Amino acid sequence: MQLVVATSNPGKLRELQQYLADLDWELVLKPQELEVEETGDTFLANARLKASSVAIATNNWAIADDSGLQVDALNGAPGVYSARYGATDSERITRLLKELGDETNRNAQFACAIAIARPDGTIALESEGICKGEILEEARGNHGFGYDPVFYVPQKQLTFAEMTTEVKRSISHRGKALTGLISQFKQITPIPL
Ligand code: IMP
Numbered sequence: 001m002q003l004v005v006a007t008s009n010p011g012k013l014r015e016l017q018q019y020l021a022d023l024d025w026e027l028v029l030k031p032q033e034l035e036v037e038e039t040g041d042t043f044l045a046n047a048r049l050k051a052s053s054v055a056i057a058t059n060n061w062a063i064a065d066d067s068g069l070q071v072d073a074l075n076g077a078p079g080v081y082s083a084r085y086g087a088t089d090s091e092r093i094t095r096l097l098k099e100l101g102d103e104t105n106r107n108a109q110f111a112c113a114i115a116i117a118r119p120d121g122t123i124a125l126e127s128e129g130i131c132k133g134e135i136l137e138e139a140r141g142n143h144g145f146g147y148d149p150v151f152y153v154p155q156k157q158l159t160f161a162e163m164t165t166e167v168k169r170s171i172s173h174r175g176k177a178l179t180g181l182i183s184q185f186k187q188i189t190p191i192p193l
Pocket of ligand 1: 067
């Protein structure tokens, strides 16, 4: 069965392929010209909107995700605007650290929502995951992307950018959302071991 991935980012496709390897889906990228605006005010609303629109436009099953950083002292900002908070990763981090200033409450979380839509656009499965951490005052580490260098996870005593891909996946918002999705999927179509 084909599952259209509602992204133009080949990196996201590769990551999903690794997670969903033991399910019987052939993952394909969405057509590039098919753009869906993220107009929802929650990650789940955006994931549903993207999965549903791409499913209808391609007349196929589709999967979409939306994710971002929520900082307590900024009332949950940048939230669904995480990607639009600046032009580059470094500008986004600079803006975040400036907005936080010398605020002592550095608590934050990454959140991710994933939805799978049927060809008629109705949602078949959805899942959410969060990873709690703290925003450091300076960047640390060279791995990953986005806000990874300033997102510190006390449980591992490392920033996301200091973790190997495997460790990050085992605790990350995206990893948890995908694990939840896979277990729901296996409940409706048990896969022989
Ligand atoms: P989207 O889910 O592709 O819309 O991207 C959301 C934005 O949130 C990204 O551009 C990053 O800035 C940020 N983001 C989401 N997940 C992560 C992560 O695991 N590490 C760092 N930044 C992230």
